[in-house]
Amino acid sequence: MAAVSGLVRRPLREVSGLLKRRFHWTAPAALQVTVRDAINQGMDEELERDEKVFLLGEEVAQYDGAYKVSRGLWKKYGDKRIIDTPISEMGFAGIAVGAAMAGLRPICEFMTFNFSMQAIDQVINSAAKTYYMSGVAAQHSQCFAAWYGHCPGLKVVSPWNSEDAKGLIKSAIRDNNPVVVLENELMYGVPFEFPPEAQSKDFLIPIGKAKIERQGTHITVVSHSRPVGHCLEAAAVLSKEGVECEVINMRTIRPMDMETIEASVMKTNHLVTVEGGWPQFGVGAEICARIMEGPAFNFLDAPAVRVTGADVPMPYAKILEDNSIPQVKDIIFAVKKTLNI
């Protein structure tokens, strides 16, 4: 018996050459999933898993979502769990917080920047201060990472790719605290490779942990959300010139994973932060301040540099808009400046 089982377990290629016919093992075609679909999957799984989860927001039900992020959910779960709201951000943000206070787990979706203008009071004063459940936010032209990251009592996550989007929204829904999920709608339609683990219904990305997207030795580039992609592009270009960037995807704004950033800086001795938000009082400013306070400061060979959105209200004309957000060339320039090359 033991002999037979030993034979079975041995890899096929070691079996006698007489057995020529054998299965060809090829890797399955890598699954590509867009950020939009990843979020949709994440919400679907959580709606199925927990009766108390429900989604409310403008056009989330019958319209399938303004950006189609909630496509198919209303058809599957019905009026009770997927609720179309009138255009009343402050009102329904408050309703979401109240429902959470009473034990439900609402996903509150906002369509545009109106969110921060009208509903920020409910998110900060009602939700953050009284430890309730999740608020999910869609971002418009402005990056609210600094706004919400400023506030104790909230958790703030910022997904970049599909895997991030799914893992973080699931963690956010399951977290017993209010979580602001800064989705970047320019990323919704972008497909990414979806690793097998991410296809599981229990795939969660821990809140508060950054990910090293690309290993490097010369400089640490820290970013979140859409700019992570630009950093990787910049890193590819720089690699051809012999500069190896270590690109860190923060994934969580608050609580920030300083350990990962510090460890990287202590290895590379150089730091560039990249964000879409405005420079003053932003994510990059916070990272730099904390680096100075910690052990990594002594490992810096040059001052840390921030790459940010331009310090202007978002303009309309394409050329202006393009130059108001960090581009790949801006990142490359900052890296070279830091490395003095």
Added chain:
Amino acid sequence: MRKMLAAVSRVLSGASQKPRHGFAMLPSLVSISRLKQSSQLGLPKCWDYSYSLKTRQASRVLVASRNFANDATFEIKKCDLHRLEEGPPVTTVLTREDGLKYYRMMQTVRRMELKADQLYKQKIIRGFCHLCDGQEACCVGLEAGINPTDHLITAYRAHGFTFTRGLSVREILAELTGRKGGCAKGKGGSMHMYAKNFYGGNGIVGAQVPLGAGIALACKYNGKDEVCLTLYGDGAANQGQIFEAYNMAALWKLPCIFICENNRYGMGTSVERAAASTDYYKRGDFIPGLRVDGMDILCVREATKFAAAYCRSGKGPILMELQTYRYHGHSMSDPGVSYRTREEIQEVRSKSDPIMLLKDRMVNSNLASVEELKEIDVEVRKEIEDAAQFATADPEPPLEELGYHIYSSDPPFEVRGANQWIKFKSVS
């Protein structure tokens, strides 16, 4: 005489009423209802309550259970209606037991608020302190019309509701004085007290209304026939988010009772100076409304029962305006006489005080005696005094706990203090 009593008690021995004041030895007598004055029954004078105090005390057992009516019927003011065919009833029955309970509760709230006033002036309570004396019929009356499993949320004038929803005077006063024995461990203060099914205590004017609609949504979602009482004042009534909440509550038929506690002044601004329409019970537009005499606890109770039944039947939200009055200024930093006259305050006190109204009703219908109610006053005073002692002597929360309870259900983490070297631990 004895034969008559025996006959009556035999007839009524089936009644399931608890003995009063623990007089277990006289169960049959306790079950007699609708007893008239002793003189009318031809009973000896010793059974009449005007007998000497000593004898009264000695025979308190007999007298208390024999001399009072068990209940009485009262007429109450008819409510103004908006989009409703009929309203709450115009008469109601008050039992002796309930009357004594309401009296005690109102008196407790009154004395607690006055004690808070005193402690504030002694600087033992600091910061914001908004007192609700004068409005006792609202918090006690609302509670009388709902179940403990129903939900309630209000704004910052919340001490009365914190009590009626189940917290002790001790916990409330200790929270006001910022001690660790307070209901929020001293970290919330006046405007942030919570209890089971009581969601505070909210500092942002009007923000609690969408929260209340959200709680009502949860009630409907869970399907347990619970309702949510969502309170706001005449000042907050002009907030836009309240109209957003009205719309969604009506659209989705949420079991939400919107309640406007109209005490005529939003801080220093009278209703006429703040609102184009002061008919707050109509401002829900498509939501039916009632205007209720908020100084009469029975009126409030009946209106609340009516409103709760309406919501529980699935018809959607309803609005109640309680016309009431606060004796204190807006808060402890407002003397309350720059925008209204002392005469006005005095007039309300002498003609419409809610505790006085209940007392008069009970005494005049023989539901209780003046002395008995005075005894309750003494007991309440003692309770408040003890609570104040505790609230003054209890230590403040320890500094180590500064960072606690930022998040729920999370593992401990570090919180930065005033500079990078000062760190606090945060435990959920």
